[in-house]
Amino acid sequence: MTESANKVPGLNMLSNEHHESLFFVWKVRQGLVNGTPIELVGDYCVWYWKNYIKPHFCREEQVLFSFIAADDKLMVQLKQHRKDLHELFMELRQCADPLLIGMFASLLEFHIRFEERIFFPYLQQKLSPAESEIAFSLLKNIADPVYTWKEPFWQPK
Numbered sequence: 001m002t003e004s005a006n007k008v009p010g011l012n013m014l015s016n017e018h019h020e021s022l023f024f025v026w027k028v029r030q031g032l033v034n035g036t037p038i039e040l041v042g043d044y045c046v047w048y049w050k051n052y053i054k055p056h057f058c059r060e061e062q063v064l065f066s067f068i069a070a071d072d073k074l075m076v077q078l079k080q081h082r083k084d085l086h087e088l089f090m091e092l093r094q095c096a097d098p099l100l101i102g103m104f105a106s107l108l109e110f111h112i113r114f115e116e117r118i119f120f121p122y123l124q125q126k127l128s129p130a131e132s133e134i135a136f137s138l139l140k141n142i143a144d145p146v147y148t149w150k151e152p153f154w155q156p157k
Contacts (some may be wrong), residue, residue: 034156
C-alpha cells in the first residue's frame with residue numbers, strides 16, 4: 001500500500017485493487033511469453049475488464065472524482081488515460097492481437113502507477129479530514145463480487 005493510502009483510509013481498498021491489476025498485467029505478459037493462444041489471453045483481458053477494471057473505474061469516478069474539479073490538470077490527464085485504455089480495450093475486443101494486448105497491459109500499468117504515485121498523493125493533499133471520512137464511508141460501502149478466471153494460463157506448463 002502506498003503512503004498516501006495510509007493517510008486517506010478509503011484509498012487502501014483502491015490500492016489493493018491496483019495491486020491485483022498489476023498482477024493481471026503480469027499474468028497477461030506471462031501468457032504471451034508462454035505462448036498461450038492469443039484468443040485465450042484476449043478473452044482473459046475482456047473478462048478482467050468487465051469484472052474488475054470497469055467496476056474499479058466506476059467506483060473511483062463515483063467517489064473520488066467528485067472531490068476534484070473536472071478541469072484540474074491531473075484529473076484531465078487521468079481521464080485521458082482512461083479514455084485511451086477504453087479505446088484500446090474496444091480494439092482488443094474486436095481482435096486479440098499480441099501487440100494490442102501488450103499495449104493494453106503497458107498502458108494499464110502506467111495508469112496504475114500514475115494513480116498511486118501522483119494522483120493519490122495529490123488527492124490526499126486536497127482532501128480535508130472530513131472529506132477523507134466521506135470518501136472512506138462511500139468506498140467501503142461499494143464492494144465488488146469476487147470472480148475467478150477458469151484457466152491459469154500464466155503458470156508454466
